[in-house]
Amino acid sequence: MSGDYLLRGGHVVDGSGSVPVRADLAMANGRIVHPGDVDVQQATVLDVTGMVVSPGFIDVHTHSDATALDASAADPSPDLAAAAARQGVTTEIAGNCGYSLFPAATEPAHTAGLREFCVALLGPAADPLPSMEAFAARHGAVGRINNIASLLGHSSLRAAVMGFAQRRASESETAQLCSLLDEALAAGAAGWSSGLIYPPGTYADTAELVALGKVSKRHGAPYVTHLRDEMSKVEQALEEALEIARRSGTALHVSHHKTAGRYAIGRSTATLAMMDEARSHGLDVSCDVYPYVAASTSLHAMLPPWAADGGFGALLARLREPGQRDRMRASISHGEPDWENTVGNGGWDRIDIASAPRHPHSEGHNIARLAAQASQDPLDYVADLLLAESGAVTIISHSMDEADMQRVLAHPGTMIGSDGVPKEGKPHPRWAGTFARILGRYVRDLGLLSLEDAIHRMTALPARRFGLAGRGLLAPGSVADVAVFDPTAVTDNATFTDPLLPPTGIEHVFVSGRQVLRGGRLLKARPGMAVRRDSRAEQR
Numbered sequence: 001m002s003g004d005y006l007l008r009g010g011h012v013v014d015g016s017g018s019v020p021v022r023a024d025l026a027m028a029n030g031r032i033v034h035p036g037d038v039d040v041q042q043a044t045v046l047d048v049t050g051m052v053v054s055p056g057f058i059d060v061h062t063h064s065d066a067t068a069l070d071a072s073a074a075d076p077s078p079d080l081a082a083a084a085a086r087q088g089v090t091t092e093i094a095g096n097c098g099y100s101l102f103p104a105a106t107e108p109a110h111t112a113g114l115r116e117f118c119v120a121l122l123g124p125a126a127d128p129l130p131s132m133e134a135f136a137a138r139h140g141a142v143g144r145i146n147n148i149a150s151l152l153g154h155s156s157l158r159a160a161v162m163g164f165a166q167r168r169a170s171e172s173e174t175a176q177l178c179s180l181l182d183e184a185l186a187a188g189a190a191g192w193s194s195g196l197i198y199p200p201g202t203y204a205d206t207a208e209l210v211a212l213g214k215v216s217k218r219h220g221a222p223y224v225t226h227l228r229d230e231m232s233k234v235e236q237a238l239e240e241a242l243e244i245a246r247r248s249g250t251a252l253h254v255s256h257h258k259t260a261g262r263y264a265i266g267r268s269t270a271t272l273a274m275m276d277e278a279r280s281h282g283l284d285v286s287c288d289v290y291p292y293v294a295a296s297t298s299l300h301a302m303l304p305p306w307a308a309d310g311g312f313g314a315l316l317a318r319l320r321e322p323g324q325r326d327r328m329r330a331s332i333s334h335g336e337p338d339w340e341n342t343v344g345n346g347g348w349d350r351i352d353i354a355s356a357p358r359h360p361h362s363e364g365h366n367i368a369r370l371a372a373q374a375s376q377d378p379l380d381y382v383a384d385l386l387l388a389e390s391g392a393v394t395i396i397s398h399s400m401d402e403a404d405m406q407r408v409l410a411h412p413g414t415m416i417g418s419d420g421v422p423k424e425g426k427p428h429p430r431w432a433g434t435f436a437r438i439l440g441r442y443v444r445d446l447g448l449l450s451l452e453d454a455i456h457r458m459t460a461l462p463a464r465r466f467g468l469a470g471r472g473l474l475a476p477g478s479v480a481d482v483a484v485f486d487p488t489a490v491t492d493n494a495t496f497t498d499p500l501l502p503p504t505g506i507e508h509v510f511v512s513g514r515q516v517l518r519g520g521r522l523l524k525a526r527p528g529m530a531v532r533r534d535s536r537a538e539q540r
Helices: 110-124 134-141 153-163 170-186 207-221 234-248 268-281 314-319 324-332 366-375 378-388 402-410 430-445 453-458 460-465 536-539
Strands: 005-012 021-028 031-033 044-047 052-055 056-060 087-092 148-149 192-195 222-227 251-256 283-288 293-297 351-353 394-398 482-485 507-511 513-517
Touching: 005 453, 005 482, 031 430, 052 453, 056 430, 087 507, 110 153, 110 314, 134 148, 153 170, 153 192, 170 207, 207 222, 207 234, 207 402, 222 234, 234 251, 234 268, 268 283, 283 402, 314 324, 314 378, 324 378, 324 460, 351 366, 366 378, 402 430, 453 460
Parallel strands: 005 044, 005 052, 056 087, 087 148, 192 222, 222 251, 251 283
Antiparallel strands: 005 021, 021 031, 052 482, 293 394, 351 394, 482 507, 507 513
């Protein structure tokens, strides 16, 4: 049997935003071809009558940088590595929120600190790699289910050059940061990201980010930012991002846009208007969102930025000192300049443990309750847990409002990203449910988006934004990344209690013309690879 496929009788939604058309779709040699160009006697013919045939989905925001590199997560079952492909995602974009698997430290003194943070955030296989080239080679060697692209993370970049010092970059250090970014973008990184609530990225001033933005401007690549504050000061934080775009000329993409916490409910109206105003003045601004009202991140991000000055080892040392714990308690109670302060904006009762490998009994429970059960102050419970887990604890923060999330989702041009944090334990269900949830709840059930608009936001729009040439459209010559689903049945099943349950209704998935999902069952094919940005794709 050849590697050719003919999908008959489906409703083709090609990714362009055009309405569905009943038509056959053919694939040969890893590309979309005209149906008449395949030999029906030699091709695999699938009857997909009543189903939607679309480009494979592009998840614009993941933290799956090292998931497929972890041998313990590579088994083809409804697990961490397979969750994206099971919902039709054929390309993941990693390196978000300032952390990527490259570059490695430029000085031996920074090696251990960078690795400690990468492992805590991205999992046990997250050994920093020297370059985008090394990242592509590493993923190419493991046999991926789907594709992966990567941004260069600003925190990783800063840690590689400067370590975790809480200070501004010198002129020579800024030049080195810019040189390394230039190399990564030339090698095909999809852009660069910042996570301005996370050390050491939070230590950077606006001028440093403008300098890096000038580099991405030269390459036509986007600056992707987790804002410095998504809570009480979200408008000021967005204004900083817009200023970086204005001063540098770079395209700007706002990650997982939200207005979270008790002081920011309803303020998405203002932030979306700010982005619209910036566009009206010529700025290239976009954003993404996930369809949930809970966030997820690392537990140490709940602590004030000064606590991680010097790196993970320094953070853990401070957590052992009662006086430093008291200082952290005071910072949370009273706040710090330019710090988001998630706990101060919500409370320990709104933060659940998602992953604590040595303390699985804590997973799925909120910190206030766990601390009360242990007869401890919440900060002391957090400090002890971080110490016992060597810092590798992931949390879920219930901090958002459904009306704000829907407003961002419905806004023209918003893309879809899971912000998946694929860790063992009870990770956020968005890693396994985001795209099915969009198609089921927000397209079919609520009618918030039309089918063709939703698919455009999950395919051609991100492909153009991140320069993924030949992807995101079902047109002759395009890469044959294809998803087939039943629009009447597609449903996300993942929950906070059972977060890796695969969705219903995603029937077939193809990556580069090879089938990886058939009838909802994962196959053994591993055609995925690292894909690179092509600036020409942004012009299409």
